[in-house]
Every structure is written in structure tokens, then in C-alpha cells.
Amino acid sequence: MSAQRHHGLTEQAADTAIDQACRMLRLPTIRGQFPDLAEAAKRDQMSYKGFLAELLLAECDDRARRRSERRIKAAAFPREKSLRAFDFDANPNVDAATINTLATCEWVRKGQPLCLIGDSGTGKSHLLIALGTEAAMKGYRVRYTLATKLVNELVEAADERLLTKTIARYGRVDLLCIDELGYMELDRRGAELLFQVLTEREEKNSVAIASNESFGGWTKTFSDPRLCTAIVDRLTFDAAIIETGTDSYRLAQTRARAGATAG
Structure with a gap:
């Protein structure tokens, strides 16, 4: 059956x-770009096929952008951070080439861990969020959470007999980003539940x-030495380990801006 054609339509x-x-x-x-694209096609004397290709590619590109935005939103990052905004000059401990290699997300594809270790203010969370964002933009399902928030959620889920469902939900993401691990001691039950999430x-x-x-x-965070060893082994096996150092990344940025202003 041939498609119905509409002849003689006015503009x-x-x-x-x-x-x-x-x-x-x-x-x-x-629908939104057709008038402008039609004018450009007429001006450039584009062929029918070329014009159709422009329309379809515009739709595909915009759909990819919207999917990327949905994945970034679903990751629940607390704020927007990008690698472009990271000042490598402010923290020479962080190698730009290494971070750019990580931005390809090959480690995510292979299921390898990433550990960012350093003092407060050295840019760990910035890099964690930025690399997680890169993964979401490349099509991976990402989830961000604070370590204490995750443990509290697991304990609550266990009390309400929803632990299996909760662990399964975290298990479905391609990349789980856990921030602020080590800021406070976890009780034995919370540490064991966190280990369960990591191993399952x-x-x-x-x-x-x-x-x-x-x-x-990490013995300050995980009081059980055997559990601590097991968690370290799980997170460091075949891992990329970035040491962000001890000097404040934010303070270095502030000093640099102040120097630029004074100059």
C-alpha cells in the first residue's frame, strides 16, 4: 500500500x-527547528536528502542531550562540577593526563574501582562528581551518595526488611560514587551493610x-580489622588511585585569584 500524498498544499x-x-x-x-533549518536549506540550495538528514540529525542530537541530562539528574549529584572547571595548577598533585584518561570512562566499562584519597579541600569531591558526570554523559547509569547517608539508608532498609531491594537498586547502576568515606566511624552493623553493597x-x-x-x-572508620581489610581489598583491587595531597585546593585557587586581581 503506497503512502497517501498531499498535493498542492499552501505554505x-x-x-x-x-x-x-x-x-x-x-x-x-x-518541530522547533524546522523553520530555521528550512530557510538555511533553501539559502544553501541543499538537496532533499541533505535537508532530511539535517532534520533527523538535529532530533537525534537533541534526544541524546536530553537522555544525558536525565542520567545526570538521576545520579543525584549535590552540585554541578566539571573537569573543565578543575584548576590543575592549584593542585599539582593531580595529574591532568591521568584525569583525562579517566574521563574516557574505560575503567567504568571494565568495572574497575576508583579511589580518590586526600585531605579535606584538595578537590576529591570535585573530581568524583566531575568523573561521575562524564560517565553519565557517556551513557552509564550513575548514582552519587555520601557514605554516611548510604549506611543510614541501609540500616533503615534492614529494619524495614527492604535491604535486598535497596541493595539491588544500588547494584543496578554502572557506577556508584561514594563521597566522604572516612569522615566518621561506622558502627559494626553499618560497616557490614556497606561491605554487603560493595560485594553484592x-x-x-x-x-x-x-x-x-x-x-x-580506614581502621578509624571500620573498627573490625578483618572487615576493614576486606573493604580495602574490594576497593583497591585493580583500582585507579588518585592521591590529591594535603594542601587545600580551594585555598590555592583563592590565593591565585587574589594574586591575579592584585596584578
Whole structure:
């Protein structure tokens, strides 16, 4: 059966038909950009196929952008951070080439861990969020959480007999970003539940953590030495480890800005 063709449409009727068709087919980008693209095609004497390709590519690009935005929103980052905004000059401990390699997200594809270790204010959370954002933009499902928030959620879920469901939800993401690990001691039950989340995730899934304590200092967070060793082993096996140092990244930025202003 051949498609019905509409001959002799006026310009106004054609515009109305295009608008209605885009609504029915859910093509909001083509609907919004069609007038400008049509004018550009006429001006550039574009072929019919070329014009159609421009329309479809515009729709595909915009859909990819919206999917990326939804994944970033679903990750629940507390604030927007990007690698472009990270001042590597303010923290020479962080190697730009290494971070740019991590930004390809090959480690996420392989299910490898990432550990960001350093004092408060050295840029760990910035890098954690920025690399998580890069992963979301590349199509991976990402989830961000504070270590204490995650443990409290797990304890509550266990009390309400929803632990299996909660762990499964975290297990479905491709990259779990855990921030502020080591800022406070976890009781034995909370530490065991956190370990359960880390060990019951699928092998292809990645975990990225930011901690203000070196691995040797994690005994302050996990009082059970055997559990501490098991968690360190889980997070460091085949991991990328970035040491952000001890000097304040934010303070260095402030000093640099003050120097630039004074100059």
C-alpha cells in the first residue's frame, strides 16, 4: 500500500501539517527547528536528502542531550562540577593526563574501582562528581551518595526488611560514587551493610570513592580489622588511585585569584 500524498498544499497548510505531524510523532526538535533549518536549506540550495538528514540529525542530537541530562539528574549529584572547571595548577598533585584518561570512562566499562584519597579541600569531591558526570554523559547509569547517608539508608532498609531491594537498586547502576568515606566511624552493623553493597554488586559495575583518610587510616572508620581489610581489598583491587595531597585546593585557587586581581 503506497503512502497517501498531499498535493498542492499552501505554505501555511504545509507548516500546519508539519507541526501536527511532529506532535503526533513526538519530534519536538524538528518541530522547533524546522523553520530555521528550512530557510538555511533553501539559502544553501541543499538537496532533499541533505535537508532530511539535517532534520533527523538535529532530533537525534537533541534526544541524546536530553537522555544525558536525565542520567545526570538521576545520579543525584549535590552540585554541578566539571573537569573543565578543575584548576590543575592549584593542585599539582593531580595529574591532568591521568584525569583525562579517566574521563574516557574505560575503567567504568571494565568495572574497575576508583579511589580518590586526600585531605579535606584538595578537590576529591570535585573530581568524583566531575568523573561521575562524564560517565553519565557517556551513557552509564550513575548514582552519587555520601557514605554516611548510604549506611543510614541501609540500616533503615534492614529494619524495614527492604535491604535486598535497596541493595539491588544500588547494584543496578554502572557506577556508584561514594563521597566522604572516612569522615566518621561506622558502627559494626553499618560497616557490614556497606561491605554487603560493595560485594553484592555485579562484577561489571564500578565503585568510585572519595576519602580523607589513607587506606591505613580506614581502621578509624571500620573498627573490625578483618572487615576493614576486606573493604580495602574490594576497593583497591585493580583500582585507579588518585592521591590529591594535603594542601587545600580551594585555598590555592583563592590565593591565585587574589594574586591575579592584585596584578
